[in-house]
Amino acid sequence: MKNILFLTLIFCTKAFAGMQGTPDLRTPHEKTKGNYTATFQETLAYYQLLEKTFPEVKLTDSFGQSDNGTKLPLAIISTSKNFNIKELKTSGKLVLMINNAIHAGEPEGVDATMMFVRDILTKNDYKKLLDNVVILIIPTYNIDGVMNRGCCSRANQNGPQEYGFRGNAKNLDLNRDFIKSDSKNAQTFNRIFSAWEPDVFIDNHVSDGADYQYTLTYISNELSLDVNLNTYMRDELTPAINKLTTKDGFEMCPYVETKANIPDSGLVSGHAPSRFSSGYAALFNCISYTVETHMLKPFDKRLQSNYSFMLALLINLHKDAAHILTQRSIAISSLMYAKEHVITWAEDSLSYDWINFKGYEAAYKPSIISGLPRLYYNHEKPYNKRIKYYNYVTPGIFVKVPKAYIIPCAWSGVIDRLKNNGVWMTPLIHDSIIEVEVYTITNYENARNNKPYEGHYLHQKVTLSTEKKSLKFLKGDWLINTDQRRMRYLMETLEPQAPDAFFAWNFFDAVLQQKEYFSDYVWEDVAADILEKNPALKKELETKKLADPTFAKSAQMQLDFVYKNSPYFEKTVNRYPVYRVVR
Numbered sequence: 007m008k009n010i011l012f013l014t015l016i017f018c019t020k021a022f023a024g025m026q027g028t029p030d031l032r033t034p035h036e037k038t039k040g041n042y043t044a045t046f047q048e049t050l051a052y053y054q055l056l057e058k059t060f061p062e063v064k065l066t067d068s069f070g071q072s073d074n075g076t077k078l079p080l081a082i083i084s085t086s087k088n089f090n091i092k093e094l095k096t097s098g099k100l101v102l103m104i105n106n107a108i109h110a111g112e113p114e115g116v117d118a119t120m121m122f123v124r125d126i127l128t129k130n131d132y133k134k135l136l137d138n139v140v141i142l143i144i145p146t147y148n149i150d151g152v153m154n155r156g157c158c159s160r161a162n163q164n165g166p167q168e169y170g171f172r173g174n175a176k177n178l179d180l181n182r183d184f185i186k187s188d189s190k191n192a193q194t195f196n197r198i199f200s201a202w203e204p205d206v207f208i209d210n211h212v213s214d215g216a217d218y219q220y221t222l223t224y225i226s227n228e229l230s231l232d233v234n235l236n237t238y239m240r241d242e243l244t245p246a247i248n249k250l251t252t253k254d255g256f257e258m259c260p261y262v263e264t265k266a267n268i269p270d271s272g273l274v275s276g277h278a279p280s281r282f283s284s285g286y287a288a289l290f291n292c293i294s295y296t297v298e299t300h301m302l303k304p305f306d307k308r309l310q311s312n313y314s315f316m317l318a319l320l321i322n323l324h325k326d327a328a329h330i331l332t333q334r335s336i337a338i339s340s341l342m343y344a345k346e347h348v349i350t351w352a353e354d355s356l357s358y359d360w361i362n363f364k365g366y367e368a369a370y371k372p373s374i375i376s377g378l379p380r381l382y383y384n385h386e387k388p389y390n391k392r393i394k395y396y397n398y399v400t401p402g403i404f405v406k407v408p409k410a411y412i413i414p415c416a417w418s419g420v421i422d423r424l425k426n427n428g429v430w431m432t433p434l435i436h437d438s439i440i441e442v443e444v445y446t447i448t449n450y451e452n453a454r455n456n457k458p459y460e461g462h463y464l465h466q467k468v469t470l471s472t473e474k475k476s477l478k479f480l481k482g483d484w485l486i487n488t489d490q491r492r493m494r495y496l497m498e499t500l501e502p503q504a505p506d507a508f509f510a511w512n513f514f515d516a517v518l519q520q521k522e523y524f525s526d527y528v529w530e531d532v533a534a535d536i537l538e539k540n541p542a543l544k545k546e547l548e549t550k551k552l553a554d555p556t557f558a559k560s561a562q563m564q565l566d567f568v569y570k571n572s573p574y575f576e577k578t579v580n581r582y583p584v585y586r587v588v589r
């Protein structure tokens with residue numbers, strides 16, 4: 007009864023909207039005509055109004071919540087009024103996903119997207135762009151941060167008057183959390199992304215760093231994609247978007263990551279690490295743009311440029327949808343049957359293109375604070391000059407793709423994350439002895455001088471030794487074949503040398519600690535007995551004493567040497583607990 011009443015109310019509201027004319031669809035920003043970004047409550051209310059007004063809009067919050075306990079809304083815009091993922095996918099619709107306020111202090115994407123959706127649904131010219139495209143929108147991803155509103159946390163940003171804070175409720179930067187998924191926000195995002203498998207993804211941000219003339223810059227994930235998608239993005243899609251945004255007065259430039267301290271030194275791009283949204287999207291062969299509007303430009307101009315980008319992208323997606331879907335499908339299939347996979351990349355510092363850059367002359371003058379020389383950009387001296395753009399990478403570590411991985415069910419934190427990311431896996435139905443390739447972690451470093459980074463002590467420069475062993479696995483341990491759509495996600499999270507592997511993020515640190523040891527006075531006699539029965543080991547000990555004076559003078563090192571070469575030493579210390587079933 008309650009449901010029928012509810013449905014009747016919705017029907018009446020929609021009918022009323024039609025009969026009495028369109029309701030007031032101005033966004034909170036438009037109503038203030040100023041330097042204002044919507045709060046979370048206003049944003050949610052606006053999408054609820056869109057849902058009431060247009061049958062092409064559906065809001066859902068069924069995927070999960072944010073760390074502060076608020077359900078995370080997702081808006082789906084589908085002009086066929088069909089919201090079934092499978093049916094939309096099989097009918098050949100391209101899925102564009104837009105993410106806003108991951109950094110809640112960088113909010114114009116929130117306001118620009120509300121206007122963008124409203125305009126698509128009310129302007130016939132725009133609406134037809136959705137004939138072959140479905141849009142998913144996370145109106146505010148970092149809800150916790152958006153609710154933590156204040157005037158000033160972005161010291162260098164030109165408006166709006168109030169905005170949210172970068173960290174979420176657990177002070178995590180959500181744009182570093184896509185793999186480790188410490189936040190509920192990221193776990194929810196993982197579920198949305200794996201359910202919908204978007205073809206194209208935009209993450210809306212505001213820049214930090216240098217000063218220059220552009221309002222609109224972008225980071226593309228082209229260097230992290232399959233070669234055909236890379237070529238399409240670089241040679242066709244990005245130039246076509248730029249042509250349209252330029253007409254709107256927003257010529258684009260690649261994100262200004264400078265080679266040295268000022269743009270004249272050249273701009274640098276790179277392979278996107280998967281802790282970031284652009285790199286995460288690349289794991290699924292998804293085209294991604296991180297929109298970065300310039301922090302020193304006025305809020306309303308930034309907002310307009312963000313809107314212009316989204317519209318220009320949509321126009322091109324409508325035109326190229328079939329091509330993109332085909333190229334993605336080819337990329338995914340070729341990965342599923344790849345024999346090896348590259349898990350690390352480095353900037354190619356010798357290769358570059360020349361690009362035109364519209365900047366301001368950089369100079370130095372004495373600082374009022376320190377009296378020392380300080381950098382400033384002279385707006386009286388704008389320039390347009392050719393600078394180097396380092397947009398090439400070279401492959402590092404190649405890894406042979408195993409037939410499957412086996413993960414003991416004890417590692418539930420990792421298993422949960424694989425499930426959230428749509429990895430297909432099966433539990434062993436019996437205890438089984440299986441021949442596997444086993445990694446031992448032989449060395450690693452802690453990044454950032456052992457300081458915590460996003461709640462972790464990130465590992466890097468990992469070295470391994472490999473051996474084959476027949477090991478016993480238990481009923482319920484997980485077998486994960488690599489010939490699946492998530493192959494790349496698996497390789498780059500489970501291979502411990504990958505920079506954003508679960509190993510790097512400390513998920514397996516427990517194996518790095520030895521659990522048992524010996525008491526010297528007892529071990530002395532046992533070790534002597536072992537050497538007596540093993541002349542080869544005794545000889546090895548004597549040779550080592552001769553070669554290494556420090557070793558020769560240390561009773562402890564010698565006892566340890568015998569221990570490590572005895573049956574008493576635990577075999578599993580430093581053994582990486584994800585096993586490779588090789589072809």
Ligand SMILES: [Zn+2]
Pocket residue numbers: 109112211212
């Ligand atoms: Zn940002």
